Amino acid sequence: MTITRRSAILGGLGLAAALPRIAAAQAAFPDQPVRMIVPFAAGGPADLIARLTAKVMSERLGKPIVVESRAGAGGAIGVDTAAKARPDGHTIVMASSGAIVILPHLQPSMPYDVARDLAPLTQVLAVPQIISIAPGLGPKNLAELVAMAKARPGALSFGSAGVGSSLHMAGELLKIRAGIDIVHIPYRGAAPAVTDLLAGRIQILAADVPALLGHVRAGTLPALAVTAAERLPILPDLPTAIEAGVPNMVSETWYGLLGAAGIPADRQAILVSAAQAALRDPETRQALINQGGRVVGSNPADFAAFIRQTSATWGEVVRANNIKLD
The missing domain is CATH 3.40.190.10 (Periplasmic binding protein-like II)
Structure with missing residues (x-):
């Protein structure tokens, strides 16, 4: 055996031995507390939904989730903070529909582009x-x-x-x-x-x-x-607007988790799995339902498609009724 061949074999064996350690290091996510930005003032609906979700998520992730309020500009400041964060999965935002699918049609110069700068993770709740x-x-x-x-x-x-x-x-x-x-x-x-x-x-x-x-x-x-597609369990006798004769009258304030574009897919999957576990937790789920909402827990692809669909709807409404910010 030549020295070159022997060195290659030994080098290969060394690399093989190191692979589990490399994989373990790569799999160590999160390796620090996760910051969950709420783009509204503390104590509001978004803050409550974030804290309910974060409790079980942190248990599943094995790291604390720090809920941080970054209010202002109808939620745009908090969303922009998450969009410009390092795309390593340690910063996420509990955004509401306004800053994602409504404001971009009303504000000529947004600090972020939803499709380009954000990674949808999961829709949490629709109210x-x-x-x-x-x-x-x-x-x-x-x-x-x-x-x-x-x-x-x-x-x-x-x-x-x-x-x-x-x-x-x-x-x-x-x-x-x-x-x-x-x-x-x-x-x-x-x-x-x-x-x-x-x-x-x-x-x-x-x-x-x-x-x-x-x-x-x-x-x-x-x-x-x-204005839901189906009647609410907490108000079972109240008809939907569609049942009452107004076609396609579905309007919801929704809340969902997003991160900066570029978060690796495996880290996105870990975050989504933890969020979905929180939404399956009976106590958390019931607390969210008590907010008058529909618990969702979608996957990233479905959430992204939902964002595109609702953005198109509200864009049509803004243009048809010539709505402008004051």
Whole structure:
């Protein structure tokens, strides 16, 4: 045996022996705490959903998940932070639909490109809106409200949590799907819109389930429909808007985990598996359902397709109704 051949064999044996150590080193993910950015203020729905999900995820990953609030610009600041993070999987964001599929159609210069800069991991939760009306307005169901609006074009108003919010877009979608003319009144958040609905200063509000659930159950606000594809388990007697006669009237505020584009596929798979385990956990799942939502837990490909689909829908609504940020 020549020295060259012997060296090659010994070198090969050395490499073979080292391969398990190399694989183990590569598989050691995460090797530090994972940062989960919430692009809204602490204490809000996104923060609650993030903390519920992070608890079980951290147990599965074997590392802490640090939930960090980076609020501002309708969620864009937090999403941009995640998009520009090192693509090693140690920074993810619990984004909501607004900053991913609505704002890009309203803001001419976004700091990130969703398709180019972000890696969708899994959709966590989808929360539809309840379509409610002011007490004493009259309609007993959504069909009667649509008939009233058609008979009085421009006379009825709907509130929202601000221009470009999911509540605003739900009202704009209702205008298109039902063929009605109702006037948008933006507020600084859902709470003041609910207050004015109760007082009759606005006539219609499509708000995320948690914002109206207490009033609906107490009977202080009439609920006409829910903007989900199926009825909600927590409100089984409330019909969907589709059942009530408005075709394709599906509107949801959704929450999902994304990271920076370029996170290796094996690390994405580890993160997704941990998130899906959290969503299967009975306690976590029930807590999320109690938010009036539909627990999802999709894979990255399905989540990416969903983002493309809903982005196209809201883009059409923005263009058709000529919606612009103030």
